[in-house]
Amino acid sequence: MSSKDILGERLQLAAADPGLMPEFYRLLADSTVLVPVSRVPAANGRSEVRVVVGWRDPKDQVTFVPIFSDAARIPAGQPASVEIVSDSLKRLIEAMPRGHFRLNPAGPVALDLPPDTIAMLLKDGTIHAGAQASAIPQGADISIGTATEDPRALIAALQSHFDRQATAPTIFIYDLHRPEAHGSIHSLAVGVVSPYDVTIAQDIGAIVSEAYLGRLPVDVCFLRAGDEVVEALTRMGIAPVLSSRAASAPH
Numbered sequence: 001m002s003s004k005d006i007l008g009e010r011l012q013l014a015a016a017d018p019g020l021m022p023e024f025y026r027l028l029a030d031s032t033v034l035v036p037v038s039r040v041p042a043a044n045g046r047s048e049v050r051v052v053v054g055w056r057d058p059k060d061q062v063t064f065v066p067i068f069s070d071a072a073r074i075p076a077g078q079p080a081s082v083e084i085v086s087d088s089l090k091r092l093i094e095a096m097p098r099g100h101f102r103l104n105p106a107g108p109v110a111l112d113l114p115p116d117t118i119a120m121l122l123k124d125g126t127i128h129a130g131a132q133a134s135a136i137p138q139g140a141d142i143s144i145g146t147a148t149e150d151p152r153a154l155i156a157a158l159q160s161h162f163d164r165q166a167t168a169p170t171i172f173i174y175d176l177h178r179p180e181a182h183g184s185i186h187s188l189a190v191g192v193v194s195p196y197d198v199t200i201a202q203d204i205g206a207i208v209s210e211a212y213l214g215r216l217p218v219d220v221c222f223l224r225a226g227d228e229v230v231e232a233l234t235r236m237g238i239a240p241v242l243s244s245r246a247a248s249a250p251h
Helices: 006-016 018-029 089-095 115-124 152-163 198-211 228-235
Strands: 032-041 048-052 063-067 082-088 101-103 111-113 132-134 143-145 170-180 183-193 218-223
Touching (some): 006 018, 032 063, 082 089, 111 115, 152 170, 152 198, 198 218
Antiparallel strands (some): 032 048, 101 111, 170 183
């Protein structure tokens, strides 16, 4: 493996610490990758065109486009008709917007990139499918409580991510029940005491997609300091998992 395989190395680090996923996805969005192609006869029968090779996973029967961060990640024994070319991931996505990609499928750490994930990566340069940002109106008819699913892996990843940022918001994790037209919705809430911030929402979503091991949907809720939700959490003894930190003053 090349010592310059930064993308592959970052993927392995993020697999061990999901708090690194937001930075990894930003790197991935601007990366150049290797992709196998094959030459096939063109429709006119007089020339050839290159087409991207698809692989099928024997376990789940999913057909995907294999992409690689480095030549050393490509399994040996590729057919003579297959050529490995270098291209930007953005160009590949634009050419195959409904494609199902898989980064370094031969391991040791692979990353699945199905079409909905690819669409977000192309639009925002990050992935935030793991959670949705929600606004809780003042006086909304909701109930909150201690998280019923084990959030320790998610908490560790959030702490890891925000420890590396210049600033950090106060964050609570709790169960949220809110009425909908057809009954109550039960979710795990990541309550961020901050005005709405799209980057924070996306980063938390990227972390949730890898670090949250539970079955509940996840809401990222932006709260106002001192509002009724924050006060209720405090009364219930639900402590923040992360405390706010301002940027250090320049020396």
